[in-house]
Amino acid sequence: MFDLTGPAQAISAASQTLIAMVDTLAVDSLRIAIFAPRGVTIAAGEVARIRVENVCASARYHVGIVEVAGSDYALEPSSGYVLSVRAGPGC
Numbered sequence: 001m002f003d004l005t006g007p008a009q010a011i012s013a014a015s016q017t018l019i020a021m022v023d024t025l026a027v028d029s030l031r032i033a034i035f036a037p038r039g040v041t042i043a044a045g046e047v048a049r050i051r052v053e054n055v056c057a058s059a060r061y062h063v064g065i066v067e068v069a070g071s072d073y074a075l076e077p078s079s080g081y082v083l084s085v086r087a088g089p090g091c
Contacts, residue, residue, distance in 0.1 A: 001033040001068075002083055006061030010051040020048055031066065041071045055088025 004011075007028050013020040019035040034047045052061075063083040068076045 001066040004030045014046040056091035058087040061085040
């Protein structure tokens, strides 16, 4: 689960195996939870896709980890996990 600050238009999971749930915390502030089926581990790499107006304005967005759980849904330390926002192609 992570928080996103910035003007997002749509959020989706990065693969068909994953499920994204989104909650609005405030204007331009979202909490996003990415789920995998029980027993499935989410691989390193892209977990969510965020549609925005300007794909080159990545500095306007900030992400922060809220919680991390293992494949058995037990909470784990968030150390060792990193989130980043990347600019779109051509920026």
